Amino acid sequence: MQNTNYRRLNEQGFTLMELLIVMSLILIIMAFAIPGYQGIIRKANETSALQSIKTISGAELQYQSSFPQNGYACSLSALGGAKESGPPSSMAAQLIPTDLATGQKSGYTFTITNCSKVTVNNQDLYTSYEITAVPQDKGHTGNRGFCSDVEGVIKYDPLGGTNCTLPVQ
DSSP: OHHHHHHHHHOOOOOHHHHHHHHHHHHHHHHHHHHHHHHHHHHHHHHHHHHHHHHHHHHHHHHHHHOTTTBSOSSHHHHOOOGGGOSOOSSOOOOSOHHHHTTEETTEEEEEEEEEEEEETTEEEEEEEEEEEEESSBTTTBSOEEEEETTOOOEEETTSSSOOOEEOO
16 A cells, blocks of 8 residues: 555656657657658649649630630630629630639749730730749749740749740650
8 A cells, every 4th residue: 555655656747858858859850841841832832833724725725716706815814704603705714713713823823924916807816825823932832933825835934933945844
């Protein structure tokens, strides 16, 4: 009986030094894990940007087929549009998801630029376009910028801008 009481008096938990050592080890492990995790997020955002450019390119072809009097769309909003707002139109073709139509998705900013047009019967007909995707926060949300045009070839800018000269492999 007396031996049991002696054991309880000595069971007081961890010492402050033991807790500090465990916390230090956790911080060291986190210091190695967090940069790797950020690299994974950047890579995932870049992959999403590439897929989004492919989606926009496909939507441009569908838009041109659906609205031949307009040619290509020169804005993301023309490719977007909510299905609840009524039938598709040249101003809201409902060909891309609404989040992509806003121009912001997965840490990237998307735009359609460099549109060339001709006027036929007082109607603007867009004959070319360029899709760009640049990281919203270079180094954090992505490292490379991406571009594509009417030809559908996706190129990238290793500096994260729109000077896309290198083909995506």
